[in-house]
Amino acid sequence: MINLFSTLLSLSAMLFELSSASRCSPSVIQTTKLVGASILQIQAQEIHNYSATSLGPGRNDVGRYNISFCNVTVTHTHPDWNDTIHTEIWLPLKGWNGRFQGLGGGGYSTGFGSIYLTYAVAQGFASASTDGGLGTGFGTSTIPTDLSWALSSEGNVNWGLLDNYATKATNDMAIIGQQITKSYYKQRPKYSYFAGCSGGGRQALMMAQKYPDVFDGILAVAPAINLQRFIPAGYWASQVMHDTGTYPAPCEISAFTEAATRACDRLDGVEDGIISSPGLCEIKASDFVGKNYSCHGVIQAAWSGSKLVSKQYGWHGLNKDAQISGYYVSTSCSNNGTCHATESDLFGSYFKYLVAKDPTFATNSMTEKQFFDALHTSISDYTSMIGNNDPDLSNFKGSGGKMITWHGLADEVIPPNGTIEYYENLLKGDPNAHSFSRFFEAPGVGHCFGGLGPVPNGAMSQLVDWVENGHAPAVLHATKGSNNTARDLCPYPLRQGYIGGDPRNATSFTCIG
Ligand SMILES: *[C@@H]1O[C@H](CO)[C@@H](O)[C@H](O)[C@H]1NC(C)=O
Ligand SMILES: *[C@@H]1O[C@H](CO)[C@@H](O)[C@H](O)[C@H]1NC(C)=O
Ligand SMILES: *[C@@H]1O[C@H](CO)[C@@H](O)[C@H](O)[C@H]1NC(C)=O
Ligand SMILES: *[C@@H]1O[C@H](CO)[C@@H](O)[C@H](O)[C@H]1NC(C)=O
Ligand SMILES: *[C@@H]1O[C@H](CO)[C@@H](O)[C@H](O)[C@H]1NC(C)=O
Ligand SMILES: *[C@@H]1O[C@H](CO)[C@@H](O)[C@H](O)[C@H]1NC(C)=O
Ligand SMILES: *[C@@H]1O[C@H](CO)[C@@H](O)[C@H](O)[C@H]1NC(C)=O
Ligand SMILES: *[C@@H]1O[C@H](CO)[C@@H](O)[C@H](O)[C@H]1NC(C)=O
Ligand SMILES: *[C@@H]1O[C@H](CO)[C@@H](O)[C@H](O)[C@H]1NC(C)=O
Numbered sequence: 001m002i003n004l005f006s007t008l009l010s011l012s013a014m015l016f017e018l019s020s021a022s023r024c025s026p027s028v029i030q031t032t033k034l035v036g037a038s039i040l041q042i043q044a045q046e047i048h049n050y051s052a053t054s055l056g057p058g059r060n061d062v063g064r065y066n067i068s069f070c071n072v073t074v075t076h077t078h079p080d081w082n083d084t085i086h087t088e089i090w091l092p093l094k095g096w097n098g099r100f101q102g103l104g105g106g107g108y109s110t111g112f113g114s115i116y117l118t119y120a121v122a123q124g125f126a127s128a129s130t131d132g133g134l135g136t137g138f139g140t141s142t143i144p145t146d147l148s149w150a151l152s153s154e155g156n157v158n159w160g161l162l163d164n165y166a167t168k169a170t171n172d173m174a175i176i177g178q179q180i181t182k183s184y185y186k187q188r189p190k191y192s193y194f195a196g197c198s199g200g201g202r203q204a205l206m207m208a209q210k211y212p213d214v215f216d217g218i219l220a221v222a223p224a225i226n227l228q229r230f231i232p233a234g235y236w237a238s239q240v241m242h243d244t245g246t247y248p249a250p251c252e253i254s255a256f257t258e259a260a261t262r263a264c265d266r267l268d269g270v271e272d273g274i275i276s277s278p279g280l281c282e283i284k285a286s287d288f289v290g291k292n293y294s295c296h297g298v299i300q301a302a303w304s305g306s307k308l309v310s311k312q313y314g315w316h317g318l319n320k321d322a323q324i325s326g327y328y329v330s331t332s333c334s335n336n337g338t339c340h341a342t343e344s345d346l347f348g349s350y351f352k353y354l355v356a357k358d359p360t361f362a363t364n365s366m367t368e369k370q371f372f373d374a375l376h377t378s379i380s381d382y383t384s385m386i387g388n389n390d391p392d393l394s395n396f397k398g399s400g401g402k403m404i405t406w407h408g409l410a411d412e413v414i415p416p417n418g419t420i421e422y423y424e425n426l427l428k429g430d431p432n433a434h435s436f437s438r439f440f441e442a443p444g445v446g447h448c449f450g451g452l453g454p455v456p457n458g459a460m461s462q463l464v465d466w467v468e469n470g471h472a473p474a475v476l477h478a479t480k481g482s483n484n485t486a487r488d489l490c491p492y493p494l495r496q497g498y499i500g501g502d503p504r505n506a507t508s509f510t511c512i513g
Pocket of ligand 2: 065
């Protein structure tokens with residue numbers, strides 16, 4: 001009797017487990033419908049106690065999480081494009097919060113896979129990430145700079161893959177992800193969100209512009225909009241290095257950043273290593289008298305940007321407290337003291353694959369005219385596809401969407417002024433844009449995170465509160481800067497003003513006009 005009872009118990013436990021496991025199976029999960037695409041394969045398998053270090057886009061609190069989820073992989077193609085796209089949808093086995101979250105990528109990728117998925121699933125979201133058919137991004141933790149997918153053969157752009165990168169694969173991921181979520185839980189997600197930084201921030205803004213009714217809430221961090229301009233223009237300081245044959249040592253470059261930060265630090269009222277009002281920082285590289293720097297032209301190129309030379313084709317520079325030693329002015333020196341350029345593939349790949357359409361193109365031997373001709377070509381060939389800077393968000397507003405955008409003012413890759421300009425254009429078309437889209441400057445924060453400034457780790461929670469409870473973010477709470485700082489970031493055009501007290505304390509600042 002007792003034996004029979006316990007057998008029955010374990011049998012029912014087994015049945016329960018079976019029913020959970022059998023829900024996560026390709027035969028049960030319904031094939032999705034997507035106009036213009038054919039689904040090639042659906043794989044599904046429960047994963048238990050998966051453990052990985054992870055973070056959300058635009059967060060700096062990397063943590064280790066244990067998650068159990070149904071791992072659905074949808075493989076699809078766009079007939080005639082000859083592409084093969086993998087989209088992973090991770091569905092929490094327990095504690096689904098009823099929400100869906102699409103995650104962006106960065107660099108020349110559309111998704112990072114587990115790095116973002118793990119954190120989002122740990123928060124209870126049904127979450128999705130796509131490789132866009134590009135074969136780059138998944139599993140990497142640095143900015144993916146491989147752009148070889150952009151050519152189908154020498155001289156020929158692979159327009160299908162470029163469209164996947166620009167827009168299509170991200171929307172496909174959202175539609176597929178929402179359908180799979182509904183099929184698995186037998187109910188559609190109550191709310192859908194998108195989060196991305198850098199390239200992912202570009203995907204975020206793109207979704208609001210082009211597919212305005214797919215997401216209820218969008219978090220766009222340090223968006224790589226105006227890609228066709230800021231990427232080739234990011235090579236400007238390298239161009240000046242080659243033009244002048246001046247290759248400053250990394251320590252020399254950093255000395256300029258430190259000196260400029262010291263000179264401008266107090267302009268926001270407090271000395272904390274953070275320049276909160278970069279517009280007031282008018283110091284020039286040539287102002288550092290008494291120093292024997294022959295390379296100030298190169299440094300100034302990174303700060304002023306190429307727009308100083310060509311308003312038409314050039315672009316903004318970086319702020320003075322951004323680490324220009326790295327992406328913008330990258331050199332390395334040998335023991336005998338001679339230094340040479342070590343160019344960033346992020347910028348170099350773009351010239352090779354998308355401008356010259358020749359993988360062997362030598363970026364370091366362009367004349368200044370050739371450089372600006374390349375910028376001109378990039379702008380005329382790619383603006384409509386990868387610019388993603390359409391300031392008309394009336395349809396996103398009309399469908400009730402809410403968006404938070406923030407950009408670190410010490411960003412070392414994407415000049416924050418491009419994002420400021422975009423938000424200005426949004427306000428020009430809709431002076432009430434504030435009611436659904438708010439932009440926050442994050443003083444002292446580098447690209448996506450990093451830098452001395454505090455990072456708004458809670459931006460997604462504040463977005464959820466706005467979408468679901470109507471609580472618009474009056475400020476964006478930022479914490480955990482590398483100097484144990486906290487700040488309440490101000491909605492643009494307001495800026496932070498110091499009012500006294502410990503500058504590491506958020507209450508020591510207020511928002512000023
Ligand atoms: C996962 O972890 C839980 C809690 O530690 C444990 O009870 C369970 O047996 C684990 N499952 C698998 C499949 O390892
Ligand atoms: C995650 O799982 C591992 C192995 O099962 C365990 O040692 C660890 O304590 C777990 N961590 C958390 C945060 O649950
Ligand atoms: C999810 O499934 C795909 C396809 O089978 C596989 O490539 C991937 O490694 C799986 N992810 C995890 C975390 O197991
Ligand atoms: C399609 O792509 C595969 C590799 O992914 C390649 O082998 C094949 O030649 C391509 N077909 C066409 C028609 O381009
Ligand atoms: C940290 O903050 C203190 C107090 O505001 C400031 O004096 C110091 O310069 C900061 N340290 C760094 C490394 O930024
Ligand atoms: C950014 O824009 C502000 C306001 O127009 C301007 O003062 C500042 O010089 C610009 N910064 C850069 C790096 O272009
Ligand atoms: C500056 O550097 C150059 C070349 O390195 C050297 O010839 C010159 O004497 C230096 N000038 C001063 C004032 O240190
Ligand atoms: C310094 O070293 C580099 C590499 O080791 C070499 O190419 C270069 O010719 C050397 N320059 C001088 C001036 O010795
Ligand atoms: C920050 O300010 C609040 C309010 O004035 C105060 O209660 C708190 O003690 C301060 N914290 C620090 C670390 O100074």
